[in-house]
Amino acid sequence: MSSRIIFANRLREVRxxxxxxxxxxAELSTLHRxxxxxxxxxxxxxxxxxxxxxxxxxxIDLRELLKPxx
Amino acid sequence: MSSRIIFANRLREVRxxxxxxxxxxAELSTLHRxxxxxxxxxxxxxxxxxxxxxxxxxxIDLRELLKPxx
DNA sequence: GTGTGACTTCTAGTCCGTA
DNA sequence: ATACGGACTAGAAGTCACA
Numbered sequence: 001m002s003s004r005i006i007f008a009n010r011l012r013e014v015r016x017x018x019x020x021x022x023x024x025x026a027e028l029s030t031l032h033r034x035x036x037x038x039x040x041x042x043x044x045x046x047x048x049x050x051x052x053x054x055x056x057x058x059x060i061d062l063r064e065l066l067k068p069x070x
Numbered sequence: 071m072s073s074r075i076i077f078a079n080r081l082r083e084v085r086x087x088x089x090x091x092x093x094x095x096a097e098l099s100t101l102h103r104x105x106x107x108x109x110x111x112x113x114x115x116x117x118x119x120x121x122x123x124x125x126x127x128x129x130i131d132l133r134e135l136l137k138p139x140x
Numbered sequence: 141g142t143g144t145g146a147c148t149t150c151t152a153g154t155c156c157g158t159a
Numbered sequence: 160a161t162a163c164g165g166a167c168t169a170g171a172a173g174t175c176a177c178a
Contacts, residue, residue, distance in 0.1 A: 003122040003132050021160060032154050037162065044152065045117045047171075052073040062073050063133040091141060102173055107142060115171065117152080 003066060007051065008042040010065045014058050015040075028057035073136060077121065078112040080135045084128050085110075098127035 015025050022040070026033040031050060038044045039054075055062040085095050092110070096103040101123060108114050109124075125132040 002119075003125075004118050007118060023160075033161090034155080034163085035153055038153090041162080045119045045171095047115045047117050047152070048074050048077060048121065049072075049115045050153085051118065055073075063136050066133050066136070093141070102175095103141090104143080104175080105173065108144085111143075113144090115152095117171070120172080 001068060002042075004045065005042050006068050007046070007065050008040050009069075010067060011054060011058075012040045014060060014065065018058060020058075025054070025057055029053040071138060072112075074115065075112050076138050077116070077135050078110050079139075080137060081124060081128075082110045084130060084135065088128060090128075095124070095127055099123040 015022070020028075022036045023033050026036045029036075029050075031053060035044070036054075039046050051065065052062055055065055058065075085092070090098075092106045093103050096106045099106070099120075101120065105114070106124075109116055109120075121135065122132055125135055128135075
């Protein structure tokens with residue numbers, strides 16, 4: 001399982017658990033709505049700066065978004 | 071402290087603790103020697119795929135490379 | 141063995157739209 | 160609210176020569 005897919009799945013999971021839409025998360029992280037969408041579908045090879053933006057918008061540690069399912 | 075700097079510092083720390091040169095790590099991760107160098111100097115906004123390559127070459131979980139100093 | 145500037149190629153990331 | 164496409168621009172990937 002690639003980190004890219006783990007990240008994508010965790011991102012969606014945490015985002016929805018916080019009740020955020022993709023649009024809302026995009027706004028909070030100053031990223032584009034369609035970009036968040038493509039990241040969650042693991043189409044994009046996201047950079048560390050943007051990973052941090054997303055984690056920060058979700059108010060969690062970046063490592064939380066890289067934690068595989070048990 | 072940005073994730074980028076944390077990653078850079080941890081990368082260098084783990085690499086040297088394993089006795090690897092930048093050249094050796096570059097070879098193991100199929101990245102260029104000077105690229106590894108620039109990442110360790112946090113000059114590059116590295117992507118998740120390359121982060122994974124480096125973690126894999128060091129035989130550790132990617133999250134280990136994002137762990138801040140205590 | 142590593143740092144650095146300069147460079148080209150390629151893709152990350154934006155912005156428009158449709159469904 | 161989300162997926163997805165096309166077209167575009169900013170910037171990452173990747174390499175090199177030299178210190």
